Amino acid sequence: MLKPELPRVPAQGGAPPAAHAPGGSPSAGEALAGYLHARAGEFLRGLRLHGESGADTAGAAEAARALRTASRRISGTLHTFRPMLDPVWADGLRAELTWLATTLAQEHACVSRLNRLVAALTRLSGAAGASGGAGSAAGGGGKAEARGPLGMGAARAGALLERQLTLGRTRSHSAALQALGSARFHAVADAVALLASERPPAPAFPPPPADAVTEAVRRRLLDAAAGLPLARAGRPYNADALVHGLTASAEEAQDAPWHRVRSLLRLHRYALEVTGPEPDPVLAGAGRLLDRHRDASEAATTAAVAARTPRIAPATAYVLGVLHADQRHEVEAARFAFQEIWQTAAGAPTGGGR
Amino acid sequence: MLKPELPRVPAQGGAPPAAHAPGGSPSAGEALAGYLHARAGEFLRGLRLHGESGADTAGAAEAARALRTASRRISGTLHTFRPMLDPVWADGLRAELTWLATTLAQEHACVSRLNRLVAALTRLSGAAGASGGAGSAAGGGGKAEARGPLGMGAARAGALLERQLTLGRTRSHSAALQALGSARFHAVADAVALLASERPPAPAFPPPPADAVTEAVRRRLLDAAAGLPLARAGRPYNADALVHGLTASAEEAQDAPWHRVRSLLRLHRYALEVTGPEPDPVLAGAGRLLDRHRDASEAATTAAVAARTPRIAPATAYVLGVLHADQRHEVEAARFAFQEIWQTAAGAPTGGGR
Incomplete structure (x- = not known):
């Protein structure tokens, strides 16, 4: 069996944990609180960016990315460091952040999947040098068409994938907008805002x-x-x-x-x-x-x-x-x-x- | 550039070649004549087997295989050792043997291609343990059908390939039988029979x-x-x-x-x-x-x-x-x-x- 020597995560400070203090040893608790604090700050910046973006598509995408990334990091950290936190609080916030990150990830996933499939179609058609972007599906297909009897199939497959994934993208975009306007999201945002200013709730029992x-x-x-x-x-x-x-x-x-x-x-x-x-x-x-x-x-x-x-x-x-x-x-x-x-x-x- | 140290083909004997003797040095000529003699013997055994096989499919296939193998070896040898032989004779016999070997190879190619494609279909359907023989196309497809929504496609693709390659096999079989009954084939067989008893014709000029x-x-x-x-x-x-x-x-x-x-x-x-x-x-x-x-x-x-x-x-x-x-x-x-x-x-x- 393979046993890679993965880098051990250093536990900052080795003093015995003070009961009820979040994060085991004081300095390990500091590090955890500091990390959650920083990620919560990124979350709030993403939220502000979202509010300011309006009709700006690039701004909205950047806001979604920031919210998604911060949500995923906070929820992952709550998962790993759960024994050093109030478990009920950690599980609750984690579930909500996972919902948010998953909802916000769909649109981006549709775009990058279409890019990947169109690039593959272009490569398979032997149309080297053609750009592999999502917008070029029709163009790549057109080149393929000129190149062989299956070119028509490639063009149609590209158009079909573009239609289906664009539909998926539009739906995901609406779902994300709906999520960001929901009461559920505002409750998550409030909880994260708290994390940006206060230490996370400590466990009832002495943490490991x-x-x-x-x-x-x-x-x-x-x-x-x-x-x-x-x-x-x-x-x-x-x-x-x-x-x-x-x-x-x-x-x-x-x-x-x-x-x-x-x-x-x-x-x-x-x-x-x-x-x-x-x-x-x-x-x-x-x-x-x-x-x-x-x-x-x-x-x-x-x-x-x-x-x-x-x-x-x-x-x-x-x-x-x-x-x-x-x-x-x-x-x-x-x-x-x-x-x-x-x-x-x-x-x-x-x-x-x- | 890769330069593998391939085994050099030993030239048996190093004496200067006697002009007009087939095969350069006497012993190299002997080796060439002996090799052609032995392959011609295999060709004639294949021919006898073909005459005896009648309705015996396995026997006919074995006869075709023997004729094909001997033809390919003789024609390849005539090609390589052409400078040590009468070139007009060598080129003429080689062309006829290539025609024969190609004609006799088609049926076998259809069978093995069908086996390969059916085995691949069986593997792709995840039907491990199913036999991959040509006869199992329908059976393999049936199993695939039970396994997923594409099973019907796999079964139909298997049936389509079996139909097309069986048709190709039947046509190749008829073409092979026709070839083996033709005057053209009898002329080849006569030339090979001569090679089984006599030394191959020497070149007009001293060979290298x-x-x-x-x-x-x-x-x-x-x-x-x-x-x-x-x-x-x-x-x-x-x-x-x-x-x-x-x-x-x-x-x-x-x-x-x-x-x-x-x-x-x-x-x-x-x-x-x-x-x-x-x-x-x-x-x-x-x-x-x-x-x-x-x-x-x-x-x-x-x-x-x-x-x-x-x-x-x-x-x-x-x-x-x-x-x-x-x-x-x-x-x-x-x-x-x-x-x-x-x-x-x-x-x-x-x-x-x-």
């Missing part, structure tokens, strides 16, 4: 030392990664990602453990942010690879779903099949690259960059 | 030394392999094989240099057979990988062609698209494995096994 808390998230990450089929992923062209290529549910089940490691990597990263400011480049790289894994996995699903649209032409369906398989290969490629970087982390004495 | 002849085929192989994009093939998941996945002609152009190296590996192998009996395991492995490359390339084309059948259901077309991409992925995997074995050959002092 901070290093036990941070060690727990590291342990969960290592265990989850050790459960991945890394040896198999390290053999290139194992064709694993497409082995159930015609059974969507089987693909989902196959990807789930990788998505879980991705989430744990993020939690671990946030925990490092709380206690030490330097990001770990190896872990950051591993995280980006599992982001790519997730993006390719979702793009593959989108292609498969689009192929189930009634009354599409066979050529369109054919291209969507090629696209699905192409994105599943990207899934496999991301797993291969992840295991390589993970083995590096295992070989390095202190986890690579630290 | 045998080692110059065999060195030429080795040099052509090394040059062709050095022209392959091996460094790129060595980076797994480069997505090269599918980069023009929607443009059939681009894929053909991309595969051609690899097919050419495959042919040259075969010519080199036959030249080794003439002058030294021990096969080289590294070269044999490299040849098998390029066979796999060729098979996957042709299977991918078959899936793309099947997708152009009029009035197929979108789900069928979708599955054929997945299948096409899957086989192109196999093409890429074969290239990756080939460059690995080729680098090994380059590293070893005498070409690995010899």
Whole structure:
């Protein structure tokens, strides 16, 4: 089993915890409170930006990004450091922040998924040099059309994906706006505003030392990664990602453990942010690879779903099949690259960059 | 540039060639005549087996295989050792043997392509444990059907491929039977029968030394392999094989240099057979990988062609698209494995096994 020497999250200060003080040892509690304070400040800046953005699309997107990022960091931190906080308060705020971050993430996900699929279509059509942006779907398709008998299928598949993902984007945008105007959101914003000025509520019982808390998230990450089929992923062209290529549910089940490691990597990263400011480049790289894994996995699903649209032409369906398989290969490629970087982390004495 | 130390084909005997004697030095000529003699004997045994097989399908297939194999070896040898033979005679017989081998190979190619595609469909449907034989297309599809919404597409794609390749097989079988009953074939058989009893006709001019002849085929192989994009093939998941996945002609152009190296590996192998009996395991492995490359390339084309059948259901077309991409992925995997074995050959002092 692989046991990478991940950087241990340093517990700042080693004095025994004062009961009822949030955050174990005083200085560990300080660090936690300081981190939540800073993220809450970012949340409030995002909120202000949202209020000012009005019809400015770029401003609104930046506001959503700031709110989403801060929400995710706060909720992850509440999760990891739960034993050092009032658990009822932490669980409640975490659930609301998760709802908010998920709602705000949908629009961005639709845009980047369309970009990914259009870029893949352009690549598959051999139209090198064409821009891969979402706006170029029709243009890329037009070039493909001139290049081969399947060009029409590529153009239609591009148009179909653009239609479906633009619809998804519009719906997500409305849902986000609705969420940001809701009483539920205002309650979350109030709770976060409190966090920007006051210390987080302490637990009723003496909390464990901070290093036990941070060690727990590291342990969960290592265990989850050790459960991945890394040896198999390290053999290139194992064709694993497409082995159930015609059974969507089987693909989902196959990807789930990788998505879980991705989430744990993020939690671990946030925990490092709380206690030490330097990001770990190896872990950051591993995280980006599992982001790519997730993006390719979702793009593959989108292609498969689009192929189930009634009354599409066979050529369109054919291209969507090629696209699905192409994105599943990207899934496999991301797993291969992840295991390589993970083995590096295992070989390095202190986890690579630290 | 990669310069593998391929085993040099030993030129048996180093005495200066006697003018007009076939085969350069007497012993090199002996070896060539002996090799052609033995292959001609195999050809005649195949012919006898064909005459005896009647309605026995297995016997007919074995006869076709023997005739095909002997034809290919004789024609390859006539090609390589042309400077040591009467060139007009060698070119004439070689053209006829190439026609025969190509005609006899079609039926077998249809069968193995169907097996490959059905096995891939079975794998993609997640129906592990199902037999991958040609006869199981309907059964595999049935299992897939129970497994997901695309099962019907998989079953239909399997049935479509089985129909088209069975038709191709039947046509190839008739063409082979017709060829074996033709005057053209009897003329070839007479020429080969002569080769089984007499020495091959000598050239009008003094032939070059045998080692110059065999060195030429080795040099052509090394040059062709050095022209392959091996460094790129060595980076797994480069997505090269599918980069023009929607443009059939681009894929053909991309595969051609690899097919050419495959042919040259075969010519080199036959030249080794003439002058030294021990096969080289590294070269044999490299040849098998390029066979796999060729098979996957042709299977991918078959899936793309099947997708152009009029009035197929979108789900069928979708599955054929997945299948096409899957086989192109196999093409890429074969290239990756080939460059690995080729680098090994380059590293070893005498070409690995010899």
